[in-house]
Amino acid sequence: MNLYREQLIESAIVAVVMIGLRMVISYFVNRFSDRKNKVKQRANLVMKYVDFILVLIASVFAFLIWSLNARDIGVYASSVFALIGIGFFAQWSVLSNMTSGVIIFFTLPYKIGDRIKIHDKDFPIIAIIEDIKGFHMNLRTDDGGLHTYPNSLIMQKGVTLVQDGVATRIVEPVDGTQDNEHFNKPV
Template sequence: MKEFLLRPQVILTLSLLLLTFITHRFIIWSAIKLSKRVSRTELRKQYLNRYTGYVIWSICVIAIILVWGFSTDGFFVALGSTFAVVGVALFANWSILSNITSSFILYFTFPFKIGDRIRIHDKDLPVTAVISDIKGFYTLLITDEGENITYPNNLLLQKGVSILQERKESIFDINDQESDPTV
């Protein structure tokens, strides 16, 4: 038993597990500090914890598989194919993964938060609403008429978004009405 515990694979596996645990805890700790500074909700912190956990622990499992030397013939083909699909998915507009990636970007960098009144400048379907929640795949919006809208996170990054503060409409809407002689 003692010889088994001293094998390099066992020591490296335990080291990887410990390093992954510490990295995951550090990222969560950093996100909590950032969340307090930019006033994010508890639910959004839970999303971040869950998604970073999936990514970090998946990388750890792949590293452990490589440490133990499982057959790499088919493994690297499967791994390469998986990364190719994930890479395409991150850049596709309709992709679930692009929405998850957008959720991370919205969490850390975007200026609006839950409770903000926003205007999404979409040529075909402009939306003015209050953000009621930002989830992993979509943002929940409530219009003045009480309509609930689920808006994909990746579209929030692609479209122009105005934070309206106390105004009912965007400055762009006001200028459009003034220049239109039929109004």
């Protein structure tokens, strides 16, 4: 027991710090969710991403605390990064949509239940947001059609909040462009 006492104490400290950090982040995400009238389920989704990142950080500290040979860590890390690299290269859009989902949660002014118009030259959509998932939005059109629209495309297109057939305000895409020709016109 005395042989690993220092490592056990350091591991306990890291665990307490990570749990405390998670509680603080959770408090601020939930507070933001409540203040901006976001759905609680969306806050829980963001917290899953935060938990994943905290576990990765805690794992790095565990490797350092328990004095694993740096060469061994390099072998494990290169193997993991190779698998992750192949997976993300093959599924780059998954990472893009997941990141966009987090950005949508914190920055964009529309939420579940809002009626929006997506300004897409080839496939414009006027629909009500039924749900915002980690990778896509579920949009319900007036004819009852259900569309799943990738979060990364929502970030790239101009989106107008619509009320009673009239555009009320336009939301600029992240790249700074704006489609003003549809602003304050009946839809």
